[in-house]
Amino acid sequence: MLAELRGLNEECGVFGVWGHTDAPQITYYGLHSLQHRGQEGTGMVVTDGEKLKGLKGEGLVAEIFTQESMKEMTGKAAIGHVRYSTAGGGGYENVQPLLFHSNSGSLALAHNGNLVNATALKNQLEGQGSIFQTSSDTEVLAHLIKRGGFSSLKDRVKNALTMIKGAYAFLIMTEKEMMIALDPNGLRPLSLAKLGDAYVVASETCAFDVVGAQFIRDVQPGELLVINDEGIHSELFAMASNQAMCTMEYVYFSRPDSDIHGINVHTARKNLGKKLAQEVQIEADVVTGVPDSSISAAIGYAEASGIPYEMGLIKNRYVGRTFIQPSQSLREQGVKMKLSPVRGVVEGKRVIMVDDSIVRGTTSRRIVSMLKEAGAAEVHVVISSPPIQNPCFYGIDTSTREELIASRHSVEEIRQIIGADTLTFLSVEGMLEGIGRKNTDENCGQCLACFTGKYPTEIYPQELEVKC
Secondary structure, rough: HHHHHHHHHHHHHHEEEOOOOOOOHHHHHHHHHHHHHHHOOOEEEEEEOOOOOEEEOOOOOOHHHHOOOOOOOOOEEEEEEEEEEEEOOOOHHOOOOOOEEEOOOOOEEEEEEEEEHHHHHHHHHHHHOOOOOOOOOOHHHHHHHHHOHHHHHHHHHHHHOOOOOEEEEEEEOOOOEEEEEEOOOOOOOOOEEEOOOOEEEEEOOHHHHEEEEEEEEEOOEEEEEEEOOEEEEEEOOOOOOOOOEEEHHHHOOOOOOOOOOEHHHHHHHHHHHHHHOOOOOOOOEEEEEEOOOOOOHHHHHHHOOOOEOOOEEEEEEOOHHOOOOOOOOHHHHHHHEEEEEEEHHHHHHHHEEEEOOOOOOHHHHHHHHHHHOOOOOEEEEEOOOOOOOOOOOOEEOOOOHOHHHHHHOOHHHHHHOOOEEEEEOOOOHHHHHOOOOOOOOOOOOOHHHHOOOOOOOOOOOOOOOOEE
């Protein structure tokens, strides 16, 4: 479903390049390809080997990085970030990368994810004299690095990383080197590529295709990569434990042309649709998907069921960012601006509407209503994931159960609320098999916390707000 309407939003995307004369321009294109991961703020920091220079703002990539603003952004390396803020987590000061200057050198940080012990660490650091400039949990790492008792930056970074808990894919850059770190559970996607002699890192592999980089491998959980003019060095700062990639990356967040751990996202979503068709048999005339992330699953459902796929919903791609806001009132107002039913396709038909998830239910109710207003005889809603019953603390803006309709209502109650003739969710087992994971135990390689309530890390009670 449309993230900007529904309120299920991945927090960030990161991109970096080291060793290329056009690093800032490459980073621009990389961030543009990751725009779906965050539309409210973007930033970039570049180095020429002597100093760091930053440019950031609240807005889309093309709005912030104009031809005029990019004139001064020159260098051989860059890191960039796209951001989606939750309520209370916005503001220019929180737009990343965060850039810090000191007598001992400069440091830039870009982060995808959420630190579940950020509040406790921040209280401890403030008690020791640290002064925070932002409300972002990312700044906690900067203070931990600065206060580390080791002589080398690498050792200070490694020590700081052992103190933080949660989901994180970090890009850290100084005048002379770039460091890349992924949390020991591997909750967020992060991959490495080569572009000529330069190294490129990104949240999704689709960014490599855009800039012409060749995929090398995924960054491993607990791994720290150090890249400088001498090459690349890899070591572990923590042992990988209970690898748990966010399942919603496959279901919803990532672009369909990205690969995660060797699994193509479009293929995974198509298989989710096929699994749905195996688990539920519905007599209908057409199958349609809610643009854009549910199209692949709808195609898979249609293929497996033999019911023809039709474009029953059209997405208006030219609505301004007024409707890309995390407030409920704007979500509800924006549904009809963003989606339109195709009357010629759905009128008089029994329609199977495939969607990737239901979070609050408001948008699902409005889409079902629109389809019936357009003349659909029946609307059967099938969801290519299980009910989301538990909050996420790892970088998705559902941090309380009160926000989740499935935590308070049964499937039948949700069906009545959204006005569907039938409502079916994919089983956890079907979802894992569709993605390509065979196990359903804690070693399945996926984080299932939002579905099962089993979190791969310790959860700290005070972390009630997800910030990025």
